[in-house]
Structure formats: structure tokens, C-alpha cells
Amino acid sequence: MADLVSRSQDLIAPVISWDTDIEIVAGNGSYVTSASGEEYLDFACGIAVNNLGHQHPGVKAAVLSQIDKLWHAGGVFRYETLVGAAEQLRDITPDGIEKFFFMNSGAEAVEGAVKLARKTTGRQGIVVFRGGFHGRTMGSVSYTTSKAAYRQGYHPLVGSVFVTPFPHPYRWGMTQDEANELALNELRLKLKHEITPGEIACFLIEPLQGEGGYYPASREFLQAIRDIATEHGIKLILDEVQTGFGRTGDWFTSQVYDIQPDVLVMGKAIANGFPLSAVGASADLLDEWPPGSHGSTYGGNPVACAASIATVDGLRDVLPGVNERSLHAFARFREMQSRYPIIGDVRGLGLMIGIELVGEGNTPNPDAWKFVGKFARDHNMFILNCGPDANVIRFIPPLNVSMEDLDKGIDILDAALTAHESASA
Numbered sequence: 081m082a083d084l085v086s087r088s089q090d091l092i093a094p095v096i097s098w099d100t101d102i103e104i105v106a107g108n109g110s111y112v113t114s115a116s117g118e119e120y121l122d123f124a125c126g127i128a129v130n131n132l133g134h135q136h137p138g139v140k141a142a143v144l145s146q147i148d149k150l151w152h153a154g155g156v157f158r159y160e161t162l163v164g165a166a167e168q169l170r171d172i173t174p175d176g177i178e179k180f181f182f183m184n185s186g187a188e189a190v191e192g193a194v195k196l197a198r199k200t201t202g203r204q205g206i207v208v209f210r211g212g213f214h215g216r217t218m219g220s221v222s223y224t225t226s227k228a229a230y231r232q233g234y235h236p237l238v239g240s241v242f243v244t245p246f247p248h249p250y251r252w253g254m255t256q257d258e259a260n261e262l263a264l265n266e267l268r269l270k271l272k273h274e275i276t277p278g279e280i281a282c283f284l285i286e287p288l289q290g291e292g293g294y295y296p297a298s299r300e301f302l303q304a305i306r307d308i309a310t311e312h313g314i315k316l317i318l319d320e321v322q323t324g325f326g327r328t329g330d331w332f333t334s335q336v337y338d339i340q341p342d343v344l345v346m347g348k349a350i351a352n353g354f355p356l357s358a359v360g361a362s363a364d365l366l367d368e369w370p371p372g373s374h375g376s377t378y379g380g381n382p383v384a385c386a387a388s389i390a391t392v393d394g395l396r397d398v399l400p401g402v403n404e405r406s407l408h409a410f411a412r413f414r415e416m417q418s419r420y421p422i423i424g425d426v427r428g429l430g431l432m433i434g435i436e437l438v439g440e441g442n443t444p445n446p447d448a449w450k451f452v453g454k455f456a457r458d459h460n461m462f463i464l465n466c467g468p469d470a471n472v473i474r475f476i477p478p479l480n481v482s483m484e485d486l487d488k489g490i491d492i493l494d495a496a497l498t499a500h501e502s503a504s505a
């Protein structure tokens with residue numbers, strides 16, 4: 081039989097942009113094993129999904145036990161794991177998030193959140209923040225502005241979407257306060273010139289932009305957005321698909337920043353690799369969503385919900401250790417920044433860290449990323465990039481990574497940058 085790469089080239093649509101041609105056959109903790117038997121440190125985590133690493137014993141046991149009982153119920157019957165998963169989410173989400181609607185993917189949950197906002201406010205306007213990533217379906221890609229290429233060829237997109245700046249202090253050459261002021265001013269101008277606040281259903285924002293380059297919004301910026309939303313009856317939707325489930329140091333970034341969302345969007349790590357996503361909001365708001373006006377055949381699958389319950393249980397033990405790992409990683413990256421002029425910025429929260437690689441005059445340096453990514457792979461480590469120029473190292477190890485493996489991964493990046501310096505000398 082032909083090898084997997086050529087079989088996949090024959091059968092799988094090339095629209096998937098593969099990060100590597102390596103075939104993996106197994107995962108365990110922070111490692112995956114290739115078909116040829118090589119072990120790789122997996123700091124891609126299935127794009128911030130495996131927060132508990134691969135084959136987490138608690139999640140595995142819960143899934144196997146559920147598989148023995150029930151796989152699918154649709155919206156026909158009620159079943160325990162759906163309600164159990166919601167109870168877990170109610171415990172860990174910000175106060176005021178009281179009821180949930182389950183779906184399958186982040187994009188689907190974003191779609192649900194925006195539909196909820198439109199339906200319950202009776203308004204059409206959707207305000208999104210430049211550089212945000214919210215998914216690839218026709219609705220969610222209409223709210224996605226991390227890269228124009230994601231939207232190219234798909235117009236006309238969903239209407240009445242208004243894009244306003246998200247503060248990018250490093251790229252703009254400003255302090256955080258200056259960037260906040262500029263972005264808020266632009267929003268105020270938008271509300272004056274383009275759409276009145278009374279026509280806006282929602283503000284949709286990532287509290288820490290992921291795909292867009294790992295830019296945290298500051299608490300001050302989010303609070304200002306919260307205040308404008310409250311003043312005008314606009315729903316504040318926080319997209320925590322990537323930032324949730326311990327990634328930024330607390331269960332959700334809204335808790336790190338102490339910002340109350342009207343609607344919280346969850347996905348990715350919610351079930352540590354099983355397809356599940358959710359929208360959470362107050363009981364009052366979700367009770368206004370008329371029965372049957374939204375739905376999903378597979379949403380809240382019994383096995384995925386069992387995985388989610390066990391994932392949250394597993395994260396309860398792991399969450400207290402995230403801060404220590406985060407401080408250690410930030411200290412090491414900042415020390416590296418002092419040695420490598422190519423590191424323009426180190427930013428993020430918790431274990432969601434962006435290391436921006438730059439050239440002359442702080443211009444984005446995607447070639448340096450290509451070198452680092454390849455060096456890491458050649459040294460048995462997977463790591464991803466982010467940002468519109470693909471020049472930001474996206475550092476997202478499993479949250480339960482051992483300190484030894486954390487250092488091992490950072491050592492590989494350090495060696496990659498040394499090698500890059502020698503290669504460019």
C-alpha cells in the first residue's frame with residue numbers, strides 16, 4: 081500500500097493546511113509517537129485542545145464507561161451526562177452564567193451565541209474586533225478578521241458586521257494605555273458614524289486574541305467595552321474557545337480579568353479532544369431563546385459530555401500548578417528576549433504565550449518562524465505559530481506538562497534561536 085501521505089493526498093481535500101507530513105499513531109501525556117516509532121514533545125496540543133495531554137486516565141475511563149452505555153440521543157431523550165456537564169460548567173464559569181446550550185465546534189458555538197444575541201435583542205448589528213478569530217463557517221468567518229485569506233472568495237458574508245480595532249500595542253508601537261485609547265476612540269467613532277448603539281445586538285471579542293497573534297486585551301479595555309455594552313443593552317459575547325479551561329491561569333480569562341460576559345463561548349479544551357462546545361449565559365437570557373429556534377443533532381453528545389465532566393475534574397487538580405509553570409516560562413522567554421534581538425515581544429497569560437519574531441525595525445519575520453518550527457520538529461517537538469504574518473511562536477504546552485518537559489521544550493526553542501543566529505551571521 082502507498083504511504084499515508086500519498087493516500088491522504090489522493091483522498092483528503094487539500095484545503096486542509098497540514099502543519100507536518102508526520103504520521104502519528106499514539107499519544108501519551110505531553111508526547112505523541114510517530115509511525116516510525118519516534119517520540120515527539122507535543123506543544124501543539126491539537127491547537128489548544130489537549131489541556132490535560134493525551135490519554136488522560138480520568139477522561140479515558142469516563143469515555144469508555146459511557147461508550148458501554150449510550151452513544152447518541154440527539155434532542156430526543158434526556159440523559160445524565162448532558163446535565164452533569166452543564167452542572168460542572170455552572171460551577172466553573174463566571175457568576176451569572178447559569179444555563180448552557182451544547183454544540184460540536186467552536187464555530188458552531190460562536191454562531192449560536194450571535195444568533196442568541198440577535199434573537200433576544202431584536203437587533204442586527206454585530207461588532208467584532210480586528211484580528212479576532214471565531215471560526216470558518218459562513219457566519220463565524222464573517223466575524224473573523226485575523227487574516228483576509230480566510231474570507232477571500234467567500235463574499236458576500238453575513239451583513240451588518242462592523243469591524244473595530246483591538247489594541248495591538250506592540251505592533252502599533254504604543255503603550256497599552258495608548259493602544260486602548262486609540263481602539264476605544266475608533267469604537268466611539270463607529271457608533272457615531274456607522275451604526276447607532278441601539279441597533280447593535282452584540283460585541284463579540286476574544287479576551288486574548290489567539291490566531292490573531294496572542295494579544296491579551298487589558299482589563300481596562302474589556303471593562304470599557306463592558307460599560308458601553310451595559311449602557312446600551314448590547315450583549316457582550318466573550319469567545320473563550322481557545323482561552324478557556326485553565327489555559328490563561330484561571331478557568332476563564334473573564335475571571336482572570338474579572339469581566340462579566342453576557343454570553344460565554346466555550347470549545348476546544350472543554351472535553352480534552354472530544355468534539356463539544358457550549359454557549360453559556362444567564363437563565364433569564366437563555367430562557368428568552370424560543371424552543372426550536374436553534375438546534376444541533378450531535379450537540380452535547382453523551383460521550384463528549386462524559387469526557388467534559390472528567391476533563392473539568394482533571395483540571396481541578398491541574399489548575400493550581402498553571403501559575404508556577406507560567407511564571408517559569410515567562411521568565412525564561414524574557415531572559416531569552418534579552419539575548420536574542422529577534423524576539424521583539426513576549427506576551428500572553430498563563431500558558432498561552434506568544435513570542436513574536438521580528439527583523440529590522442521590528443518588522444514581522446515569518447522566515448525566522450519557519451526556521452524555528454522546522455528546528456523544533458527536527459528535534460522532536462511540535463509547536464505552532466500564530467499572527468497574520470505567521471511570525472509569532474504559539475506556546476501552548478499541556479497545562480499538566482512536567483517542569484522537566486516544560487524546560488525541555490523551551491531549551492529546544494532556545495537552541496533553535498541560537499542556530500538561527502549562526503545561520504544568519
Ligand SMILES: Cc1ncc(COP(=O)(O)O)c(C=O)c1O
Pocket residue numbers: 127185186187188190213214215216286290291319320321322323347348
Ligand atoms: C477563539 C476561537 N473561536 C472559535 C474558534 C473556532 O473553533 P472550531 O475550529 O472548533 O470551529 C477557534 C478555533 O481556533 C478559536 O480559537
